[in-house]
Amino acid sequence: MSWLARNWPHILDLVRQHLELAGVPLLAGLLLSVPLGWLANRSVAARGLLLSVSGVLYTIPSLALLVVLPAVIGTKILNPVNVMVALTVYTIALLVRSVTDALGSVPTHVVSAADAMGFRPLRRFLTVELPLAVPVVVAGLRVAAVSNISLVSVGALIGVGGLGELFTDGFQLQFLTPIVVGIVGSVLLALLADAVLLVAGRALTPWERGARRAG
Amino acid sequence: MRAVLGELIGWFGDPAHWTGPTGVPQRLLEHLGYTALALACALVIALPIGALVGHTGRGGFLLVGLANGLRALPTLGLLTVVVLLAGVGLLPPIAALTVLAVPPVLAGTYAGVRAVDPAVVDAARGMGMREHQVLLRVELPNALPIIFGGVRSAALQIVATATVAAYVAMGGLGRYVIDGLAQLDYPQVLAGAVLVAALAVVLDAAFAGVQRVVSPAGARRSRRGRAGRVSAVRATEPGGTPG
Amino acid sequence: MIEFRAATKRFDDGTVAVNELTLTVEPGGITMFVGPSGCGKTTSLRMVNRMVEPTSGTVLVGGRDVRESPRAVLRRGIGYVIQQTGLFPHRTVLDNIATVPLLSGWPRRRARGRAAELLDLVGLPAELGRRYPAQLSGGQQQRVGVARALAADPPVLLMDEPFSAVDPVVRADLQDELLRLQQELDKTILFVTHDIDEAIKLGDRVAVFRTGGVLAQYDEPAALLGRPADDFVASFVGRDRGYRALGFLPAKGVPVGEVATVRLGGSVAAARDALRDGWAVVVDEARRPVGWVSASRLSGVDGEAAVSDELVESGGSLYEVDSPGGRAGSLRGALDAALSSPSARGVAVDADGAVVGSVTAHDVLRALADARQAGEVPS
Numbered sequence A: 001m002s003w004l005a006r007n008w009p010h011i012l013d014l015v016r017q018h019l020e021l022a023g024v025p026l027l028a029g030l031l032l033s034v035p036l037g038w039l040a041n042r043s044v045a046a047r048g049l050l051l052s053v054s055g056v057l058y059t060i061p062s063l064a065l066l067v068v069l070p071a072v073i074g075t076k077i078l079n080p081v082n083v084m085v086a087l088t089v090y091t092i093a094l095l096v097r098s099v100t101d102a103l104g105s106v107p108t109h110v111v112s113a114a115d116a117m118g119f120r121p122l123r124r125f126l127t128v129e130l131p132l133a134v135p136v137v138v139a140g141l142r143v144a145a146v147s148n149i150s151l152v153s154v155g156a157l158i159g160v161g162g163l164g165e166l167f168t169d170g171f172q173l174q175f176l177t178p179i180v181v182g183i184v185g186s187v188l189l190a191l192l193a194d195a196v197l198l199v200a201g202r203a204l205t206p207w208e209r210g211a212r213r214a215g
Numbered sequence B: 001m002r003a004v005l006g007e008l009i010g011w012f013g014d015p016a017h018w019t020g021p022t023g024v025p026q027r028l029l030e031h032l033g034y035t036a037l038a039l040a041c042a043l044v045i046a047l048p049i050g051a052l053v054g055h056t057g058r059g060g061f062l063l064v065g066l067a068n069g070l071r072a073l074p075t076l077g078l079l080t081v082v083v084l085l086a087g088v089g090l091l092p093p094i095a096a097l098t099v100l101a102v103p104p105v106l107a108g109t110y111a112g113v114r115a116v117d118p119a120v121v122d123a124a125r126g127m128g129m130r131e132h133q134v135l136l137r138v139e140l141p142n143a144l145p146i147i148f149g150g151v152r153s154a155a156l157q158i159v160a161t162a163t164v165a166a167y168v169a170m171g172g173l174g175r176y177v178i179d180g181l182a183q184l185d186y187p188q189v190l191a192g193a194v195l196v197a198a199l200a201v202v203l204d205a206a207f208a209g210v211q212r213v214v215s216p217a218g219a220r221r222s223r224r225g226r227a228g229r230v231s232a233v234r235a236t237e238p239g240g241t242p243g
Numbered sequence C: 001m002i003e004f005r006a007a008t009k010r011f012d013d014g015t016v017a018v019n020e021l022t023l024t025v026e027p028g029g030i031t032m033f034v035g036p037s038g039c040g041k042t043t044s045l046r047m048v049n050r051m052v053e054p055t056s057g058t059v060l061v062g063g064r065d066v067r068e069s070p071r072a073v074l075r076r077g078i079g080y081v082i083q084q085t086g087l088f089p090h091r092t093v094l095d096n097i098a099t100v101p102l103l104s105g106w107p108r109r110r111a112r113g114r115a116a117e118l119l120d121l122v123g124l125p126a127e128l129g130r131r132y133p134a135q136l137s138g139g140q141q142q143r144v145g146v147a148r149a150l151a152a153d154p155p156v157l158l159m160d161e162p163f164s165a166v167d168p169v170v171r172a173d174l175q176d177e178l179l180r181l182q183q184e185l186d187k188t189i190l191f192v193t194h195d196i197d198e199a200i201k202l203g204d205r206v207a208v209f210r211t212g213g214v215l216a217q218y219d220e221p222a223a224l225l226g227r228p229a230d231d232f233v234a235s236f237v238g239r240d241r242g243y244r245a246l247g248f249l250p251a252k253g254v255p256v257g258e259v260a261t262v263r264l265g266g267s268v269a270a271a272r273d274a275l276r277d278g279w280a281v282v283v284d285e286a287r288r289p290v291g292w293v294s295a296s297r298l299s300g301v302d303g304e305a306a307v308s309d310e311l312v313e314s315g316g317s318l319y320e321v322d323s324p325g326g327r328a329g330s331l332r333g334a335l336d337a338a339l340s341s342p343s344a345r346g347v348a349v350d351a352d353g354a355v356v357g358s359v360t361a362h363d364v365l366r367a368l369a370d371a372r373q374a375g376e377v378p379s
């Protein structure tokens, strides 16, 4: 307890760093996945390519990706950008599938009705298809958020790990307290992010609530 | 980039890296050994529980919640805490790997058994199968593709976490990465990463192949919906995340 | 054979699905459970093989309380067919059919042999045995479901809306097939449906349920149509029940009059001479009816020409004076033949399908009036 009190400012700093390392990739991944998912829904070839590339990227272990990135993008190995890029890659790999599935499951009669009323393609995508895809995309986003937050810690092995630094510090000092604080903090952040996304998703899709009640 | 590539090729070309207790074959075998051991432990624990909960339908809510919660657990934190508490040696880290592999197998088995057409299960009972026969002869064979999706996620999770486990003094391919980082020997770091990535991709492809084979012929040829469900479960499965 | 004694089922949520059901099903014959959705038909059926346990009351099969036998053993002796077929997707058709024999410990060879026999019995070609259920059509899957239920030769068969998921043509086929099988096997069949026409077509006896799991009437189909117990049954049995009831009255009092016939391919001149009241039945070499020719059709056609298909008007339904089917020769058959014929005369045929004469609606109605007077019509 006293350790916690003494190190409180440091821990808050780590939490802030942790959130940044996990949150920026989540946002970047989402912004990139939407056009990619749209593309995958337009052409069969793009779909096959995108889904198999994301499948392969998704299987690459995090530590391996983290240490390979500097060689690929030319950063220094201790640069926090490596962690962000790696997590962005995972986020995209997961969300491209979610967005593709979500857009693919928008009923064709809805899309045709929008066409019949004179929507241009871009506007139809932004105001009809995308909103209807929100529930499935949010489900993917929740998985990505939780996994990002737990993965950030691995970055501690290359010196950039948010709360993960408590694990390496504690391990080197053979001192349990910081490790436990780090685990609890990380899990709490993950659950919090999950809850926030759940609520945000509900708020964005008021029509789903009616359907849920009726169903 | 080109310089790095040259160094990497140089590392792989050095015969010293292919023999002895720190050579690639030995490290690869260690890595596979950990994976097999932890996966076996996870199967022994998770298969019966998942099957039973799926069959009875009782405790499903708890099981799914538990599996989801475990996904939030940071792997490095788990490894360090287990080793600090239980000491170095093979067992503590294997136990930690097992803990991380249990949720996907559990969730896959549960989801697979629940996904079997209730009319089929009803007919099985109606013809006079006993409960264990319903589970073993009808539910599990039909759940196999989804169960296997869970096993596949678990295996990848273990391969990834076993790499991180080099930090707590385990062998395996992660050693190259961790030792390379400590010695500021970037080619060695990179070689380790490439080996791990290749292992994961090859293993995943092998699992995908087996998964296709274990799908009962009847299910394989039926409507597309079923195959779709398998991949959907995989993507959203607890633990189906890179470790 | 099957006896419900004040059987009641109240589910945990308080729903009373079956309320004090008392009913005896005699051995042999098909007994239909019919009623609106949610009236407890399925629940009643499932009490027989203990898929549902009654809250109170008892169910007996063959004079024994079903609770005396262990569930699994009881069920192996009772065939069970459901609407969704419930075929095992991971097993071939043959192995699906062999399920109960294998469960009962038959050697694999013998079980497979038996399964092959059954495949033939339900009218499926042997090569379908190696397929998986997903590779069959809905109607074929349903036949496999019936074969699987019959595999261990159980005396009792429970069927829960087995034919409701297939299209009307296939359904009619499956119904005819079931009647044929039943003649051959003489099982005690309990059959659930929500389709009153199916109930009347297949049933030797019909139990009508009302919502809340109460038995409204249990009777033979003719009696159900002729004397519905109350307004609920009357409205459930539906429109045209007076007409459909004629299907259960023999047409023995209906006189079969003469009818003119001409050969298909004979000369138009000869046909003109043969017409009676301006009409004649066109027949083939075996005197089976092909249709009608009329004076107006033949007028203006060269007398030397042959009576060809173009000159023939299609006929109505046929009235089978006697047939092996047993249900032919009813007042309904005679009346429908007369009403559907372009000449207003119904064509009567014998068991071989050859024309033997004609009937008129007027004659049918008079026969009905006579039967009523003689007290032969339930009213």
Ligand SMILES: Nc1ncnc2c1ncn2[C@@H]1O[C@H](COP(=O)(O)OP(=O)(O)OP(=O)(O)O)[C@@H](O)[C@H]1O
Pocket: C011, C012, C013, C015, C016, C017, C036, C037, C038, C039, C040, C041, C042, C043, C044, C194
């Ligand atoms: N397991 C259950 N728990 C609670 N209520 C049930 C259960 N099974 C059936 N019921 C209720 O019992 C009533 C009778 O159901 P049952 O399935 O026997 O009807 P049914 O006559 O077969 O209807 P249908 O023609 O729709 O198949 C319904 O109101 C139903 O909702």
Ligand SMILES: [Mg+2]
Pocket: C041, C042, C043, C160
């Ligand atoms: Mg029913």
